[in-house]
Amino acid sequence: MVTINDIARRAGVSRTTVSRFINESGYVSEKARENISRVIEATGYVPSEQAKSLRLKRTKVIGVVIPKISTETMSRVVNGMDEVLQQEGYQILLASSSLDKEKEIEQLKLLESRRVDGIILVATNREPELLEAVKNLSVPVVAVGQHLPDISSVVYNDYEAAKSLTKEILRAGHTKIGFIGVDEADYSVGVLRKKGFLDALKENGCSVESGWMQTASFSISAGEEAAARLLDQSKTLPTAVLAVTDRLAVGVMQTLRKEGFDLPGEMAVAGMGASDMSAYVTPALTTVDYYYEEAGKVSAGILLKAITGRAKKVEKSQMDYRLLKRDSLR
Amino acid sequence: MVTINDIARRAGVSRTTVSRFINESGYVSEKARENISRVIEATGYVPSEQAKSLRLKRTKVIGVVIPKISTETMSRVVNGMDEVLQQEGYQILLASSSLDKEKEIEQLKLLESRRVDGIILVATNREPELLEAVKNLSVPVVAVGQHLPDISSVVYNDYEAAKSLTKEILRAGHTKIGFIGVDEADYSVGVLRKKGFLDALKENGCSVESGWMQTASFSISAGEEAAARLLDQSKTLPTAVLAVTDRLAVGVMQTLRKEGFDLPGEMAVAGMGASDMSAYVTPALTTVDYYYEEAGKVSAGILLKAITGRAKKVEKSQMDYRLLKRDSLR
């Protein structure tokens, strides 16, 4: 690999001059310019951003920790981040925790060891170990999706979104509503969305049978199974079901259709997240859009401000949401 | 940021000893060990992987260039890569070209300047400028999705996949088949899939009306519009349509349904790519699975072999595929 020294020697100047030429800092005579640029051309020299980083104490790299690479939500969020980061000359070092809490912490440390300029953590939990690890980091961090104390974060309005979606279902005339949730370890999706659902019901004087509330993991098939359990365990059937993710909702619809239900006539369904697929299943799924790409952009923006120093120490941002009323709810 | 020198000073040893302790290379007395580990603990010292890289001339980072971050295909491929790379202690530096040919080349150079240990290029074209840029790189490269001359690559069997899918449609009794393709700048999807389609027809003595073949970009709505054009421009209507991606196929189905077609009775539809959504649209979409995650794994494996030096200079790999026959084709 050719270095700045090679260029300097072959161009008959000092490496300082070469550096000046490359970075357009300071004067370089016309003759020197010519020599240098000729030699660079000939050798295909590419300055080492690496060595530069060591010297300058900044890498222009942002570490991004996500729970899973191959999910639509994550690719949207990361896409949003990339859009603003690329703009400012930063690149993304991707780290997946594969939903493993220990690995999540490891990844944070790994990113720190690589001296990334900042870290965006798309978190799914708020365990003390994680908080501890985040606080020990010596680089700016912003959390996405979970509200971590004393850390800048951008969160979705899970509670209100679930609540207003539920109200929409009530408004459509349903009073018996089933619910497919996820594990409470995921505070935002597991706890807040459920709370929004229950509070909306309570405010309207509705109650739920125990069989109506089921818990599932995040896959379509988990939604199918949860719906089957719901049908099985309900004394009286609900007339609508709210699933906390679109994928779960699609699974629910799948099972209902298989069991011969007319959708949405005999059973209305709603999801959350505005996945791509939601608009194209039959009937089109009523859901709520969280503006995931925007969340990525906002988080990147906050991080950049923190890095360049012109920012509050801790900045909290709450994303907006929007109801998408479609055919699966009547 | 605390450095190895700080640790050495505070532990009353030389930095050489600290280095030995950290990397478990060479002997370190019990007393020294204790001192060092105590100081490291107290300071929260994290060795700079960056400085290490400069010294060791390897970064343990792999650059991955993809055309677009937020597509299902890409997140699957990248997920596959990450699985094998993480295993070997490598991290992924993500670079999106946003489907811009110039930016694609820029990204390659940028990754080179960061001294990544290798690059995986998920390519959508084979323009001479790109080939030129790839050849000038001084790091191992493997291409995914396009067969680049003299470069290791893993490609999908686009031609055969399209051909056998078309044969499947013929076997179902259709002889008038429409086709929604994409721009030929994408050699694999634009050229090879179309060729497979046409060759299958030719072998069976079928021909196509001009209006039956439409070109679209990669979105669902592009599929909708292309289908509308197809209906509009056809003298006699085909009884089946093959779209080169699932998203296009979903768009096609959308338009057909809106126009009152019974699916698959009046018009059969097939897609390619086995997207998540394909199994859950109505009717379930017949498609072909390209094993995208596996492609990611394979490409990473080849790159790793190239990096560690135990590999052929150029390795070509062709992925398998599999027909997924579902309700949209009868």
Added chain:
DNA sequence: CTGTTAGCGCCTTCAG
């Protein structure tokens, strides 16, 4: 306009 000098944080001979 240009070169010399001094590190950035780390590993690795080479001598003790």
Added chain:
DNA sequence: CTGAAGGCGCTAACAG
């Protein structure tokens, strides 16, 4: 068992 010295590739005073 340990330390001194050198250098990875680069930039930034400082002094011509």
